[in-house]
Amino acid sequence: MKKLWSGRFEGESQAWVDAFGASIAVDQQLAEEDLIGSLAHVQMLAKTNILSAEEANEIIQGLEKLLEDNKKGRLVFTAENEDIHLNLEKLLHGIIGPVAGKLHTARSRNDQVATDMHLYLKKEVIEINQRIRLFMEVLISKAEENVETILPGYTHLQHAQPISFAHHLLAYYNMFKRDFERNQDSLKRIDLSPLGAAALAGTTFPIDREYTKTLLGFKESYTNSIDAVSDRDFILEFLSNSSLLMMHLSRFCEEIILWTSHEYQFVTLTDAFSTGSSIMPQKKNPDMAELIRGKTGRVYGNLLGLLTTMKGLPLAYNKDLQEDKEGMFDTVKTVKDCLTVFSGMLETMKVNEATMYSATTKDYSNATELADYLASKGIPFRKAHEIVGKLVLEGIKKGIYLQDISLSDYQAVSELIEEDVYTVLDSKTAVERRNSLGGTGFEQVKKELASANKTLVDMEKV
Secondary structure (H helix, E strand, C coil): CCCCCHHHHCCCCCCHHHHHCCHHHHHHHHHHHHHHHHCCCCCHHHCCCCCHHHHHHHHHHHHHHHHHHCCCCCCCCCCCCHHHHHHHHHHHHHHHHHHHHHHCCCHHHHHHHHHHHHHHHHHHHHHHHHHHHHHHHHHHHHHHHHCEEEEEEEEEEEEEEEEEEHHHHHHHHHHHHHHHHHHHHHHHHEEEEECCCCCCCCCCCCCCHHHHHHHHHCCCCCCCHHHHHCCCCHHHHHHHHHHHHHHHHHHHHHHHHHCCCCCCCCEEEEHCCEEECEEEECECHHHHHHHHHHHHHHHHHHHHHHHHHHCCCCCCHHHHHHHEEEHHHHEEEHHHHHHEEEHHHHCCEEEHHHHHHHCCCCCCCHHHHHHHHHHEEEEEHHHHHHHHHHHHHHHHHHHHHHHHHHHHHHHHHCCCCCCHHHHCHHHHHHHHHCCCCCCCCCCHHHHHHHHHHHHHHHHHHH
16 A cells, blocks of 8 residues: 655555554544644635645545544554544545645644644643542542541551541642642643644744634644653653553552551441452452552552653654554543542542541550640650650550540659540540641541632632
C-alpha cells in the first residue's frame, strides 16, 4: 500500500515493520480532537485565502461527516495508515477525493499531534477536577457526620492522642484540595496552541495562528515553533500531579484496609465495594481499596516511563515521542475510575463509632493530657513528661490505665493533682479542649468544615 509520504522512497517496508511503527491502536483515542483541530485549520486556510472557499467548504463537510461517524463508532482504522492523522486523511480522501490532500497545507503531523494532545488533556483535566470535587464533597459530608466521633490518632502506627474522626478525614480533604489546585494551575501550561508550528520551523504560508487558537478555545499560543512540537512538559506535569493524587488515594485506602480488619473494626464497607474468598467462607475483603492502592504503581510507572523517554531527546521532534500517549491515556482512565469508585466506597462506608471510642479508653493516648495538666500546675513540662512516663510504665506492669489510677496514688506522686484529673483524662474532653488553630477540638473542626464547604462552592465557579 502506497504511503502518503512515500515520494522520496523507492522500496516498501514489510508489514511487520509497519505494525511496529504504527500508533493507531493507541492514538485513535484522539480522533475527535484531531478532527476538531483539522476543522479549525481548514477554516483558517480559507480565511487567509490559502484555500478557496469552495475547497474549504468541501473539506469541512467531509470532516463533519467523519466527526459524526466517529461519534457513532463507524470509523475503521488500519495499521497500514500508521496513525490517527493519516487514517483520517485517508478516510477524508474516500469521501471528498483529492481535495482532501489540501487539508495538510501549512501544517505537519508534529504540530497536529501536539494540538490533539493539548485539546485532549485540557478536557480531561477539567473532568478529573470535577471528580476530585465530587470526592471532596463526599469526604466533607462524612466528616460532618463524625465531628464528635473519637478515635485514636496515630504516629508510627502507635496510639498517640485521641482525635476527632472528622479532623482525620479533613486532613485528606486538604490533600485533595491541593491536588485540585495543582491540576487547575497546570491548565496554564496545557491551554496553549501549537497549531501552525508545522514540523519545527513554522511555515512560509500566511497563516493566522491567533485565529486557530481562538477557534480551538486555547488561551495562548506557543511563541517558539521548536518548543511547540517538542514540548511534553504539560503531559509530564499531568502525570506528576496524578501521581501525587494517587498517592493520597493510596494512603487513604491503606487506612481503610486497616480499619476494616478484625483487629480494628473501625469501619465496615458495603458489599458493593467488597469481595469474598473462593475458599474461606467468612472473608469480606476490601478489594476496591486494595485495587486503588495497587493502581497507584501503574500511574507512577507512566510518569517514570515518559521522563525516561524524554531525558535524552534532541530538539525537535523524534519518533520516541510516539510513546507519550499510552501512559497519558492510561493515567486519565485510572485516575477517573479510582476517584469514582472511592467516592462510592466512602459514601456508603459505615463508621463504627463505639469501637473507635473504645480504642481510646484502653490505651495510654491520654498521657499527653496528664503531662499538660501537670505543666499547667507549674511543673516544668520535661519533669511532667518524666512523671507521666513512669506512671505509664507502672500501669503497664499492673495492667491498668491512667484513668484507673486512684486519686491517692496520684497525689502520692504530686499533691497538685486533684479530682479534676479524671475529667482531663477522658478521651472526649481531651479532644474537645484542643482548640488551637488547626487543632482537633470540635469548634476548630466545625470552623474547618465551614471553610471547606465554602471552598467547594468556589470550586464550582472555576
